[in-house]
Ligand code: HEC
Ligand code: HEC
Ligand code: HEC
Ligand code: HEC
């Protein structure tokens with residue numbers, strides 16, 4: 001036997017051993033395809049059977065009350081989608097999506113074949129293809145699911161943009177106006193829509209840690225609407241000027257169905273209405289307010305006299321059909337002419 005052959009022998013032996021180690025590692029740490037599929041199925045089943053709710057009751061309550069939970073059953077959505085012949089490929093994929101960690105952050109979501117009534121469910125934002133729950137760093141482990149720390153949650157703007165910023169769906173784009181604004185420098189979508197809260201993140205956790213509320217208050221919240229814009233009122237010789245300043249992190253109103261009406265009324269000292277004018281701000285009118293935009297509207301009120309009252313009101317309506325009783329006062333100011 002010559003030396004060359006021996007070396008070759010040892011070489012192939014160690015290669016063989018290395019191969020063995022690799023195989024063992026693979027078997028131990030990467031779940032087989034059937035295991036993954038099983039864990040994903042278990043997550044769906046657990047969601048259905050109330051398991052997420054029983055271990056995460058506070059988060060569940062917040063989510064259940066949010067428009068994400070109602071994204072499919074929402075009557076305004078269903079009425080609109082019914083008008084669209086190919087809704088399954090044009091609309092439904094974001095209102096009842098598959099988990100976006102599986103279909104890809106930033107990619108157009110895909111329509112789910114089960115649990116559609118759960119809309120944008122916990123699984124849509126947290127479940128990965130291995131059946132694990134992704135999130136910010138966790139403080140405890142659980143037998144029910146694996147926890148995976150994933151930077152996509154902090155801040156979550158890219159996660160949100162998967163549905164709120166698809167280029168091909170400009171009707172539902174809160175992202176681009178946000179990115180073009182100063183808000184993008186030091187805030188995220190979570191700053192205004194998922195307030196920070198320190199608490200036990202599950203019933204089996206041992207310590208309170210910082211997390212965020214799953215409330216996503218938006219256009220159905222009076223508090224949110226009241227902080228969306230401010231209003232200033234001035235009067236000078238027959239002219240009323242109203243200055244609006246948006247404080248919203250994106251285009252206002254954020255949705256394309258919404259209408260904000262600026263209404264200016266001139267009242268005589270005895271309360272009778274002398275004059276009324278209004279302006280509608282909406283996607284249809286192509287005059288929505290940009291983040292931090294200051295805009296002044298002037299109204300001719302030539303009949304105004306000393307002692308009259310001018311009142312300016314900013315009123316919000318969800319859709320053009322919203323009855324007067326359901327409209328929300330966002331801001332108002334009054335001024336008496338001296
Ligand atoms: C890219 C994902 C996506 C697609 C596709 C999509 N939507 Fe939406 N939809 C959203 C998001 C996000 C919101 C909430 C933000 C908003 O209103 O812009 C929303 C909100 C709505 C609302 C407002 C619901 C309410 O209660 O006020 C209606 C109506 C609606 N969508 C209808 C449709 C219709 C009809 C289609 C198909 C033509 C469609 N959507 C396609 C993501 C999507
Ligand atoms: C047996 C209790 C239990 C059940 C059932 C359960 N969880 Fe959890 N979950 C936990 C615990 C414990 C943590 C860690 C909490 C902490 O950090 O304090 C956790 C963490 C999480 C996280 C954060 C993961 C991370 O790494 O940041 C998500 C997301 C989550 N759970 C979602 C769910 C969903 C969705 C369901 C239902 C499919 C569910 N959980 C069911 C106990 C449970
Ligand atoms: C998988 C798609 C999807 C993702 C991801 C998503 N959303 Fe939504 N979101 C929707 C849909 C669909 C609606 C509209 C539901 C409806 O009104 O029918 C909605 C509604 C909202 C609303 C409106 C609530 C209201 O009452 O007006 C807010 C605010 C919101 N989302 C914020 C966020 C934030 C912040 C994130 C990221 C943490 C996020 N969303 C991630 C699909 C998504
Ligand atoms: C629209 C996306 C979305 C949905 C739907 C959603 N989450 Fe989250 N979740 C997030 C984001 C973003 C964070 C990171 C918040 C932070 O920075 O602490 C998070 C964090 C968590 C955490 C870690 C604790 C915390 O607050 O950080 C748990 C646990 C959790 N989610 C459970 C759930 C459960 C249970 C549901 C359903 C009832 C659910 N999530 C639905 C986006 C979502």
Ligand code: HEC
Pocket residue numbers: 157160161164174175178183187188189190191192193217218219220224225227228247248249250251252253254255256258
């Ligand atoms: C500086 C605070 C702030 C930031 C940052 C912010 N929002 Fe908003 N958002 C608001 C306010 C205030 C409203 C209520 C006014 C309105 O409906 O436009 C709102 C409303 C919404 C609505 C409801 C729109 C409708 O017509 O129903 C959605 C959806 C939404 N935001 C998504 C997002 C997303 C996605 C991001 C990140 C790209 C984000 N927001 C960042 C303050 C903010």
